[in-house]
Amino acid sequence: MSEMEVPRPEGELPFHIAIIMDGNGRWAKMRDLPRIAGHKAGERSITDVVRAASEWGIGALTLFAFSTENWNRPENEVRFLMSFNRNLLNNRVQEFHQRNIRIRHLGRRDRIPPSTLKAIDDAVALTRENTGMSLNIAFNYGGRAELVDAIRALCADVAAGRLEPSEVDEERFRSYLYHPDIPDPDLLIRTAGEMRISNFMIWELAYTEIYVTDVLWPDFDRRHLAEAIRDYQRRERRFGAIREE
Numbered sequence: 001m002s003e004m005e006v007p008r009p010e011g012e013l014p015f016h017i018a019i020i021m022d023g024n025g026r027w028a029k030m031r032d033l034p035r036i037a038g039h040k041a042g043e044r045s046i047t048d049v050v051r052a053a054s055e056w057g058i059g060a061l062t063l064f065a066f067s068t069e070n071w072n073r074p075e076n077e078v079r080f081l082m083s084f085n086r087n088l089l090n091n092r093v094q095e096f097h098q099r100n101i102r103i104r105h106l107g108r109r110d111r112i113p114p115s116t117l118k119a120i121d122d123a124v125a126l127t128r129e130n131t132g133m134s135l136n137i138a139f140n141y142g143g144r145a146e147l148v149d150a151i152r153a154l155c156a157d158v159a160a161g162r163l164e165p166s167e168v169d170e171e172r173f174r175s176y177l178y179h180p181d182i183p184d185p186d187l188l189i190r191t192a193g194e195m196r197i198s199n200f201m202i203w204e205l206a207y208t209e210i211y212v213t214d215v216l217w218p219d220f221d222r223r224h225l226a227e228a229i230r231d232y233q234r235r236e237r238r239f240g241a242i243r244e245e
Contacts, residue, residue, distance in 0.1 A: 023192030023216030100132030107141030
C-alpha cells in the first residue's frame with residue numbers, strides 16, 4: 001500500500017505518541033532468519049511511521065529504540081543495533097530535516113559507542129532549530145534510570161543549597177527529567193501483543209492511553225498507526241475525575 005492511500009485520521013489527534021517497537025525477533029524467527037534481519041526489516045516501519053506522523057501534524061513522536069536492559073542481549077546483536085541506529089540516523093537525517101522534524105535524544109550517553117553517539121549528536125544539532133514534529137529517540141533509555149538521574153540532580157541541588165526540600169513538588173521534580181518540556185504522551189502504542197510498558201517513560205505514562213496490537217513491528221505501517229489513533233479518539237480521558245451525568 002502506498003503512503004498516499006492512508007489519509008490523515010479525522011478529528012482531534014493525540015499531540016504526543018510514544019511507541020514500543022516490539023516483535024522484530026519474532027518476525028525473523030517466523031521466517032527462519034537471524035534476529036538482525038527483523039531489525040533491518042523494522043527500518044521500513046520506522047521511516048513510514050515518522051513520515052506519516054509528521055505529515056498528519058503529530059506534535060511529538062517518541063520511539064523506544066534501545067533500552068538500558070538491551071545491553072544484556074547477545075554481544076553481536078548489541079553491536080548490530082549500535083551500527084543499525086547510527087546508519088539509520090545518517091541515512092534519514094537529511095530527509096527528516098527537510099520535513100522540519102526536530103530530533104532529540106532521550107536517555108543516558110554512557111556506553112554508547114562514539115560513532116553512534118556522534119550520529120545522534122549530529123542529528124540533534126542539525127535539526128535543533130526545526131519547528132515541526134519532535135522525534136524523540138529513546139536510546140540507552142530506561143524509565144527507572146531517568147528517575148534515578150533526576151533524583152541525583154535534585155539531591156545535588158539540595159546539597160548545594162540551591163533548592164529547599166519543601167520546594168519539591170511534581171512540577172519541580174519534572175524539571176529534572178531528560179526533556180521536561182516535552183508533554184506527556186497521550187497515546188502509547190506497543191506492537192507484538194505484549195501487555196507491559198517495559199521500563200518505558202514510567203513518570204510520563206501516568207495517564208497515557210495504551211494501545212496494544214498483535215502486529216509485529218516490521219509489519220506495522222501508517223495504516224496501523226491510523227487504527228491506533230482512531231481507537232484513541234473513541235476513548236474518554238478523565239485523568240482521575242468522573243464524567244458528570
